[in-house]
Structures are given as C-alpha cells and as structure tokens.
Amino acid sequence: MSKIVILTGAGISAESGIETFRAETGLWAQHRVEDVATPEGFARDPALVVEFYNMRRQLAAEALPNAAHKALARLEEEHNGDVLVVTQNVDDLHERGGSKNLIHMHGALNSALCAVCQHRWDAPVTMQVGAACPSCGAQAARPDIVWFGEMPYQMDRIFDAISRADIFVAIGTSGNVYPAAGFVAEAARAGAQTLEINLERSAVGAQFDEAQLGPATQTVPAWVDSILRRD
Structure with a gap:
C-alpha cells in the first residue's frame, strides 16, 4: 500500500488552455508580477489586482479538465494506497477532474x-474592491492567492506527507519556485522514489531518480496505468 505524493504545476493545466506564469502572451505578459502578485502591488492599486484575478477567474472557469487531471483522480480512486495531490495551481481543474485529496498550496x-x-x-x-467580509464585516476582501513574499498554505501537512511518501512525483513544474522546488530533496531524504513528468527537465530535474518527458495528457495517464498495473 504505497503512499504517493504528487506536486503539480502550471504545465498540467496548460493543455486545458490556462497560460503559464512564463507565457509570452496573455494576462501575465501584460502585467508586471510586482504589480499583480505581491502584497505591495495590492496595497498600491487594489483595483488593478482585483481586476487581474477577475480575468483569471473567468478564463479558468471556461477551461475544462484534461486527461492528466482525470488520470490523477482515477489514481486516487483506484490505487491500493494513499494519494495526495499538492498543486501550485490556483484553478479548480483538479477538483472538476475528480480529485478529492488535494491541497492548493498557492490558494x-x-x-x-x-x-x-x-x-x-x-x-x-467578479470580485469588487473593498468588498465586505461576511464574517467580520471589514471591507478587506482580497483574492485568496498566495502572492510572492507570502507563506504557502498547509506547509506542515505537505512536509508530513512527503516525509511518509513512498513515491514523489512532480508534474508540469518549473523547479524555480520555492519551497515547492525543494520538495524533491525532502522526498529523497525520506527514502521516496522520485519521478519528474514534464515537457522538459526542470531547474531541479537532476535531483529526480527518473524523468518522463512529453505532454501531460499523454505521459500522466500512461504513468497512472503503470502504477495501477502494479497494484
């Protein structure tokens, strides 16, 4: 009954039409990260930040989960062991694809x-600037997104799961953003088998035991099939 922890990044949603942070076109190309993805940017111009995430929310709502999202949900349902997906993505394609044991570390x-x-x-x-909190009434609503300079969510739970994992897999991640880029080293120290599934090797690709390269919609279902055949 192996325990599997899976880290997913922008690459798993790219084939659903959701642009990556480093896309040369689209919303990210039109805005400086400092303006729309930092607490300081929100303090300077909350209207710009709220509108940016309104547009991202609309684009994500129009996207559909792809074969990679659905394969991970099938793994969770059919694997003879525990499966946890930790995603850096802020879209809900994992949920709509069927995943239930899921952590959104970046909101x-x-x-x-x-x-x-x-x-x-x-x-x-469509969020409004200065919307009131339904709990305390403060006009302090913001997107529930972990911006640069803020601590990702549920880190204790994530590190605990990695420390117990038999298999750690990173899918569609760049390896440039910490602390997620350090997960493979933590998994290796804990004795887990490590695998990177990506279009190309990431910045920390050399730290993985194995790599499977190609589009996520092809590589992820094939990997899931291989795990389920072993069960």
Whole structure:
C-alpha cells in the first residue's frame, strides 16, 4: 500500500488552455508580477489586482479538465494506497477532474479571503474592491492567492506527507519556485522514489531518480496505468 505524493504545476493545466506564469502572451505578459502578485502591488492599486484575478477567474472557469487531471483522480480512486495531490495551481481543474485529496498550496481563484480576520468564502466571478467580509464585516476582501513574499498554505501537512511518501512525483513544474522546488530533496531524504513528468527537465530535474518527458495528457495517464498495473 504505497503512499504517493504528487506536486503539480502550471504545465498540467496548460493543455486545458490556462497560460503559464512564463507565457509570452496573455494576462501575465501584460502585467508586471510586482504589480499583480505581491502584497505591495495590492496595497498600491487594489483595483488593478482585483481586476487581474477577475480575468483569471473567468478564463479558468471556461477551461475544462484534461486527461492528466482525470488520470490523477482515477489514481486516487483506484490505487491500493494513499494519494495526495499538492498543486501550485490556483484553478479548480483538479477538483472538476475528480480529485478529492488535494491541497492548493498557492490558494484558489474561486476563494476570497478577509485580510483582517482570515475568513474565507466562495469568491464571486467578479470580485469588487473593498468588498465586505461576511464574517467580520471589514471591507478587506482580497483574492485568496498566495502572492510572492507570502507563506504557502498547509506547509506542515505537505512536509508530513512527503516525509511518509513512498513515491514523489512532480508534474508540469518549473523547479524555480520555492519551497515547492525543494520538495524533491525532502522526498529523497525520506527514502521516496522520485519521478519528474514534464515537457522538459526542470531547474531541479537532476535531483529526480527518473524523468518522463512529453505532454501531460499523454505521459500522466500512461504513468497512472503503470502504477495501477502494479497494484
């Protein structure tokens, strides 16, 4: 009964039409990261930041889960062991693909956060600047997104799962963003077998035991099939 921890990044959603952070076109290309993905940017121009995430939320809502998302959900359902997906993505394609045991370490587009009391609630498709928190009433709503300079969510739970994992897999990640880029080293120290599934080797690709390269919609279902055949 092997324990599998899977880290997913932008590459798994790219084939669903959701652009990556480093895309040369689209929303990210039109904005500086400092302006739309930092607490300082939100403090300077909350209207710009809220509108940016309104647009991202709309684009994500129009996307559909692809074969890679669905394969991971099938693995969770059919594997004779534990499967945890830790995603850096803020879209909900894993959930819509069927995954249930899931951590959004960088937050979620469909969630709103009160900057005063930390209450969370379902974000409307179009958030308003200064929207009131339904819990404390403060006009301090913000996108429930982990911005640069902020601590990712549920890190204790993630590191605990990695320390117990038999298999650690990173799918569609760049290996440039920490702490997620350090997960493979943690998994290796814990004795896990490590695998990278990506279009090309990531910045930390040399730290993995094995790599399978190609589009996620092809490589991920094939890997899931291989695991289920072993069960």
